[in-house]
Amino acid sequence: MAMPTLHNGIRLSLNENPFxxxxxxxxxxRNALTHLSSYAGDxxxxxxxxxxELDNIAPEQIVxxxxxxxxxxxxxxxxxPNGEFLYSEPGYTALVDAVAPxxxxxxxxxxxxxxxxxxxxxAERVSDRTxxxxxxxxxxxxxxxxxxxxxxxxxxxxxxxxxxxxDEAYLDYLPDFRERTxxxxxxxxxxxxxxxxxxxxxxxxxxxxxxxxxPPDIAxxxxxxGVGAFFNINRLSLVAANASLTDHAFIDTVRTQVEAERxxxxxxxxxxxxxxxxxxxxxxxxxxxxxxxxxxxxxxxMGIDIGRSHSPLETWARISIGLPExxxxxxxxxxNYLSSQ
Numbered sequence: 001m002a003m004p005t006l007h008n009g010i011r012l013s014l015n016e017n018p019f020x021x022x023x024x025x026x027x028x029x030r031n032a033l034t035h036l037s038s039y040a041g042d043x044x045x046x047x048x049x050x051x052x053e054l055d056n057i058a059p060e061q062i063v064x065x066x067x068x069x070x071x072x073x074x075x076x077x078x079x080x081p082n083g084e085f086l087y088s089e090p091g092y093t094a095l096v097d098a099v100a101p102x103x104x105x106x107x108x109x110x111x112x113x114x115x116x117x118x119x120x121x122x123a124e125r126v127s128d129r130t131x132x133x134x135x136x137x138x139x140x141x142x143x144x145x146x147x148x149x150x151x152x153x154x155x156x157x158x159x160x161x162x163x164x165x166x167d168e169a170y171l172d173y174l175p176d177f178r179e180r181t182x183x184x185x186x187x188x189x190x191x192x193x194x195x196x197x198x199x200x201x202x203x204x205x206x207x208x209x210x211x212x213x214x215p216p217d218i219a220x221x222x223x224x225x226g227v228g229a230f231f232n233i234n235r236l237s238l239v240a241a242n243a244s245l246t247d248h249a250f251i252d253t254v255r256t257q258v259e260a261e262r263x264x265x266x267x268x269x270x271x272x273x274x275x276x277x278x279x280x281x282x283x284x285x286x287x288x289x290x291x292x293x294x295x296x297x298x299x300x301x302m303g304i305d306i307g308r309s310h311s312p313l314e315t316w317a318r319i320s321i322g323l324p325e326x327x328x329x330x331x332x333x334x335x336n337y338l339s340s341q
Contacts, residue, residue, distance in 0.1 A: 009305070010303060010322065010326055011304075011305045011320075012299075012305065012307075012319050012320040012322050012326070013306050013319075013320060014205070014307070015140070015170075015200060015281065015320045016199070016203070016205050017201060017202070017205075017258075017282060018323045018326070019203060019253075019254055019257055019323070020203050021202065021204055022202065022243060022244040022247040022250040023247075023250070024243040024244065024246070024250070025202070025204065025240040026240075028242070028243040029236050029239060029240050031239070032235055032236055032239045033236075035235065039231050040230045040233045040234075040235040040238050043235055044064065044230050046238075047064065047242040050246060051211060051245070054245065055181070055183040055187075055213060056183075056187060057213055060216060060219060061186065061214055061219045062211055062214075062228075063212040063222045063223075063227060063228045064209075065209065065227060065228050065232070065233065066197065066199075066209060066210045067195070067210070067211075068098070068195055069094055069095065069097070071095065071098075071212065071222075072085070072094075072095040072097070073098045073099065073102055074222070074225070075099070075131055075132055075163070076099035076100075076102035076103060076104030077103075079131055080103070081102070081104070082104075082129065083103075083131030084104070084105045084107050084130050085104055085132050085133075086107045086109055086122055086126065086133045087106065087107070087108060087109070087134040087135070088110075088122070088135065089108030089109060089110055089111070090111070090141060090311060090313060091136055092141075095134050095167070099131075104131065109121050109122050109125060110312075111139075114144075115139075115142045115277055115285075116139070116142070116144050117135055117137075117139060117146065119154050123161075126161055126162050130162045131162070131163070132162060132164065133158060134165045134167070135155075135164065135166050135167070137151065137166060137167070137180075138170045138171060138173075138279070138280045138281050140169070140170065140283075141283070141285050141316075141318040142285050143278070143279025143280055143281040144277055145171070145180070148179060148180050151180075151182075155182055155185055155190070156188075159185065159190040159192050162191070164191065164193070166192060166194050167195045168181060168195065169195070169199075169200055170201075170280065170282065172196070172200075172251070173200075173201055173255055173281055174255075175255060181194065183213050186215065189215070190215075191215060192215075193212055193213065193214045193215070194212065194213040195211075195212050196210055196211055196212075197209070197210035198210055198240070198244065200281075200282060201255075202241070202244045202245075203254075204241065204244065207234065207236060207237040207241075208237075209234070209237035209238075209240075209241055211228075258282045258321055261322075261324060261327050262279065262282075262284060262321060264327065264331065265319075265321070265327065266278075266284065269284070269334075272335065274287060274288075274289075274338060282320060283318050283321060284318070284319055285316060285317070286316065288317050289341060290341065291309070291314055292316060292317045293309060295334070295337055296308075296317070298333060299330070299333060302329075304326075304330065304333075306318070306319050306320075306330075319334075
């Protein structure tokens with residue numbers, strides 16, 4: 001059966017949520033449109049209160065905004081040049097990429113042979129030059145989630161030696177998210193910063209909004225330089241985020257939809273005897289056994305973008321989970337590609 005050519009520029013490369021935002025979030029945006037002449041005020045306080053209640057943390061420890069790069073630049077500049085920032089490679093690099101302008105040094109630690117964060121190697125590499133360790137859980141691009149208690153124990157110990165930044169962009173796709181989050185360690189006073197975003201599960205990527213949970217002194221330092229201040233925050237982002245966080249039915253529905261599509265992907269890959277990771281995010285990661293760019297080119301010819309390869313895993317492909325009809329087409333493309341080898 002011939003594959004249809006798509007001309008609408010479908011994007012399966014940025015791990016967006018195509019199922020769309022919470023209806024409550026959309027209504028909150030509509031309600032806020034009549035107040036755009038005013039800076040955010042109570043809306044900011046309300047969102048912090050919601051996050052504080054959900055994570056049992058002081059509102060003063062919450063820094064609002066998509067602040068990964070801001071934290072990277074701040075931490076690199078604060079201690080002078082040549083501070084080292086450790087991260088897993090391949091991995092998401094928004095924070096570590098931001099350290100270079102202030103003289104920070106990126107130190108990539110290869111994933112282990114199971115494509116997991118190599119926690120022992122990361123701990124061994126920490127030195128007096130280490131400014132921070134940056135870990136993503138679940139990891140991107142593999143989607144692998146760390147063992148719950150073991151990871152929290154590791155973070156607790158590592159944070160006694162250096163600042164640890166934990167990116168939980170995809171952790172809320174797991175139903176036991178609240179049990180897995182490193183927020184409990186922030187509450188305990190550990191030198192840990194937790195990052196979250198509304199761009200993934202909450203389907204608010206167009207608003208570019210998230211938040212961090214940080215030790216009091218670091219949160220205060222961010223506040224002093226205006227990060228998360230009322231005059232820097234989009235009011236629509238605040239009300240949409242608050243509404244989405246409290247729409248538990250929406251969150252459960254997205255998790256169920258993504259899990260069903262992910263299961264269908266993994267069943268197909270299993271049938272083709274292809275190595276793939278047990279991704280817990282809204283994407284799959286598998287070995288094409290040929291350079292990833294070849295599969296990407298086949299998708300591009302159909303108007304579907306699956307993004308780049310992730311060096312040094314040049315034969316592995318990460319594909320975001322789209323709508324069911326798009327996923328069905330994408331699976332057929334991959335199945336035909338794998339069968340042709």
